[in-house]
Amino acid sequence: MMLSRFCIYFDEVAKRGSIRRASEHLNITPSAIDRQILMMEEKLGVPLFDRMPKGLRLTAAGEVLVSTIRRWRRDLRNVEAHIDELRGLRRGEVTLALVDGSGEFVTRCLETFSRSYPGIVFHMQLTVSQGVVDRVLSGEADIGLAFNPPERHDVRVERALVYQIGAVMPADHPLAGRNEVTLSECAQHPLVGPDQGNVLRMILDNVWSQTLGELPRFAASASSVTLIKSLVMHRLGIGFLTAIDVATEVASGQLRFVPLTDVKMPLSALSLISAAGRPQSAATSLLIQQLASAMLDENVPHIG
Template identity: 40%
Template sequence: MSRFVFSRFARYFEEVARLGSIRRAAEELNVSASAIDRQLLLAEEEFGVALFERLPRGVRLTAAGEILIYGFRRWQQDLSRIKFEIEELRGLRRGEVKLAVVEEATFDFVPNALASFMQDHPRINLHVTVAEPDRIRQLVLDGQADFGLAFDPQVTPALRIERQARFRFGALVPRDHKLAGQREISFSHCAQYPLIIPDSIGYLREAIEKLALRAKVLLKPMLTANNLSFIRLMVAQGRGIGFVTSLGAEADAKAPGFSYAELSDRGISPASLTLFAAAERQLSAASILALRYFAVYFDDLDRLTARRR
């Protein structure tokens, strides 16, 4: 059918079905009857069934023809909706995009991904919710967020994965610390000093606990907090070593209060930053466009990472 939907056949077929006559359709469309008949015969050959009954005084749709005309009309309705949404993207109408993201992505990733989108589409309103991975997943499934960005969300058939990128774990070390300036460092080495870690069960806390277990270190943090911005501030003040993924490693390396060092420990799987949407939900044109900007940013980041390996 795809060969015919965007061809002249669609116009011929619908007009013949409407008028019940090839001759009258030819007059209406200002083409020859033989040209219309030829298109109909080609379509019937491809489908392998007759689309019209040839009657003494015209034609009548067969059961297969009825199915096809229904499909055409539904396609036309979809096309009208698509045209409307494309107009929205051209800035003729306002739109709204709701996204839910993990906190660690807000330091560098999300602002960079949104910068060009906001510049190109200033009339589309954005609403960003920062939450834990499980909450992000639920917001997407409930329709309260158009798409989500989270580390290692629980994947089910209800979610459609758009992009993924893997990030290793690293340490944030105060600038004036003995360990500052190292490119790599082991968790057991970090554990000899005061630690500042997340207090909630999530991708980062789980990784830290696995690292402690493998290093045979009793985890006794000096400070726990449920906010990564606060943890970064405390590290910058020299109160301890924190842990993050390599997601914002470049920005962390340039930060005035601390340096970033990748953890040298092996056997811990990298965290997968995942861009996802609800599998069965139809997104608005504005949300589809925003999702595309994020996908392109993922692809660019992947190419950049590949060149550095």
């Protein structure tokens, strides 16, 4: 099924805030996109965008229209997926919004899932937890994985994986043979942590100051879980992550996850979410079942 050119052009401009950037992404001339928008504005009798010095911003009418178009595009994808299921083609598309730190868990699940449903295509978007919620509710993503999503009537938590933070180190580190370790013992070694402003950094700073009376001194800091793991594996220091973050490296023997014993880190939850009341495509429903089952079975060490 074909979507109207206006809907495609309008949605892309709304996402990118610029006709030029939308034209580059769609490989369509800016004049063709601008013409479609101007024609619709004339037909509706209202502007859809405020023309700003540095781009375009949706008007109230534009917000209403883009919400309707995205809902229509999502519903159309669902219809197409259901028709494909009826044909026995097992095709479809699923868009997932993910927080940093959930990627490896998701890709492990997708590896198994794609063997059963090789015709399903996945689109993954990395963002912060609030961004995951926003994209799921706007229809930009079908489902999401977020840390501690807000309790809202329009957000459905399909499954949650509860965990706590532990110390992460190379397998031959002096503390790697321990079943548990204290913060004071970790403080005797170089440390690797998340950047300032990161939620995990704020948790570590708070717990560290309460336990040891000072802030942690990091030999290196990084903006992503992947970079923190790389720094730890290259022996720049002990890192602080969850067992979810390092499951692959622990299984391969590259890293060791050691629970912290002298401090009670706040419990957190990685939650699989969808928009409450929204019909899901067959492909999305199947993937929700796969991810929820994997989260139920996941053996994640944490302090109760």
